[in-house]
Amino acid sequence: MRYGSLDEFLTNGRAALGKGPVAMVLVEDDVEVSTTLRHHLQIGFGTVLALMPAAFDLPADVTETVHRIDFDATADGAVTVAVNRVIGAAPGLWFYYCFNAEYLFFPFCETRSVGELLTFHAEERRDAMLTYVVDLYAEDLGKHPDAVSLEQAFLDRSGYYALARLDPAKEGAPKERQLDFFGGLRWRFEEHIPPTRRKIDRIGIFRAKPGLILRGDHTFSDEEYNTYACPWHHNLTATICSFRTAKALKTNPGSTHDINTFKWHNSAPFEWHSRQLLDLGLMEPGQWF
Known part of the structure; x- marks a missing residue:
């Protein structure tokens, strides 16, 4: 599933947060994006969120299993904004965050x-x-x-x-x-x-x-x-x-x-x-x- 913004995800995709633990991957560039996402799926995260620029592509197998959110992870304060917004949406859930x-x-x-x-x-x-x-x-x-x-x-x-x-x-x-x-x-x-x-x-x-x-x-x-x-x-x-x-x-x-x-x-x-x-x-x- 793909969302045009973090606001859209928190409005229409919040149900994805019901299956934890949740991994948030903030994508700053196009280096090893798919391997990062696959690794965290393989070790057992129930939901993986990819917060990434709209221009980047993802392989089909990753696209089918990851919730993609268009997001500029290089902006000032982007990490705290993203993590704190999601914290407020899902109290009680375990989260993990990293970069590509x-x-x-x-x-x-x-x-x-x-x-x-x-x-x-x-x-x-x-x-x-x-x-x-x-x-x-x-x-x-x-x-x-x-x-x-x-x-x-x-x-x-x-x-x-x-x-x-x-x-x-x-x-x-x-x-x-x-x-x-x-x-x-x-x-x-x-x-x-x-x-x-x-x-x-x-x-x-x-x-x-x-x-x-x-x-x-x-x-x-x-x-x-x-x-x-x-x-x-x-x-x-x-x-x-x-x-x-x-x-x-x-x-x-x-x-x-x-x-x-x-x-x-x-x-x-x-x-x-x-x-x-x-x-x-x-x-x-x-x-x-």
């Missing part, structure tokens, strides 16, 4: 669905899940000038770290169970990344509720949603494996000529399997086995 050329992985996702993941997470009285955005990049930028290659994707196996998230309302005291996470290309090429965009943490999975607001830094107005775990034990986390930063660095005129390769001594081929991400400590199974 981003792929969600969670513990044991090869044998368990995202619905099973969220059922367990909800049983632990959690309404949001921390996701780490882990950069992927092509091995050979000569062959892949946009830095995107599914067949020859690499990631950083180390170089990740966390800092306390300070609370201005409490004279800079650290916020409870909240951290700012850094690493990947945003750390290694930080001179090309604005300071406000260097974090790699995103509350990418959450349950909508009345009054909830997504903020521009990928955190929510409810501070408990921004925590990495509950007070009594570790909780599940997930990973969004993303070509978005590599793609931006190689297509931006201000950085592309300074970067001949993204590989370094801590690069490793991406295996497209949750076990690798668990072994590298890039997501947490919590009490889920």
Whole structure:
């Protein structure tokens, strides 16, 4: 089904939100759009929304299974506008949001669905899940000038770290169970990344509720949603494996000529399997086995 605008979808297509969990894919360009949509259908999302420019095409098999919404995902504030509008339309439903050329992985996702993941997470009285955005990049930028290659994707196996998230309302005291996470290309090429965009943490999975607001830094107005775990034990986390930063660095005129390769001594081929991400400590199974 195709809708001419987000308003049209929320007016005529709201029934699609009755089958969750819902994945929202914000399409910024025409890179790996269909593979992104297929990946999230395959891991078990009940509904997948593609918010994308009207000029882009989709293969027939994807068009039949995805709710397409004409939308400019590159406009200022587009992400918060889209997510917050949908939150208000479907309180109680689990949502996930990402961009094209981003792929969600969670513990044991090869044998368990995202619905099973969220059922367990909800049983632990959690309404949001921390996701780490882990950069992927092509091995050979000569062959892949946009830095995107599914067949020859690499990631950083180390170089990740966390800092306390300070609370201005409490004279800079650290916020409870909240951290700012850094690493990947945003750390290694930080001179090309604005300071406000260097974090790699995103509350990418959450349950909508009345009054909830997504903020521009990928955190929510409810501070408990921004925590990495509950007070009594570790909780599940997930990973969004993303070509978005590599793609931006190689297509931006201000950085592309300074970067001949993204590989370094801590690069490793991406295996497209949750076990690798668990072994590298890039997501947490919590009490889920």
